[in-house]
Amino acid sequence: MSGLFSSGFLKLETALVAREKLQTTHASNIANADTPNYRADRRTFDDIFSAEQAKRNRLDQGLFSKSNSTIFNGSGADSADASLRLDGNNVDTQKEMARMAENQLMHELTMRMIKGKISSLANAIKEGR
Template structure:
């Protein structure tokens, strides 16, 4: 069914799934803000989206300008980029910056809302086409 809706809808779907995973990471960081020696998970929406696109078999994005940065092609995050191993800001060894995490959560919620509006707009357009086809 989703294939009928086109490639654009699949990108929106991937975006929504990546937003959900990013929200989960941020929520986990906030929930562990008082856990001694907890290292904040630094994975972002971009990490989850690229993982989703590679999993679906989407090829590398095409470079349309000579100044574009090329992808390393590894597709994997090193453990040093996933968890915050910088010296802890607190005495208990926890690296969660609650203000940073709350800002990430707010941004992610806004972008999720935008993605939902895009999906709703596409579905509304299809629904209108179907209704007009019945006349």
């Protein structure tokens, strides 16, 4: 079935998965804003997208196994510029909310692009009758 869709479509699918994982990361940071000594996960979209692409490549090559299922070994939690509060927590709730809102908008944009590609494919199928 992968031959039916272009590599651009597969990249959009991977981007959508990465956006969803990034949203979960931001939500986790916000949920732990009051947890003493919690270090915020600072992974970016690029980090997660690269990991997802590598995972997809390994799956496509048939090399995926449980022993090497974790591609991204670092948690991204340590940040040199992160300011610690007295309780050792470095989550800035306002910044996390802003990042979460931006990611949500990018998720919606990616979804619209996927819908557009599927719609184009559906139109091509309808015209072929």
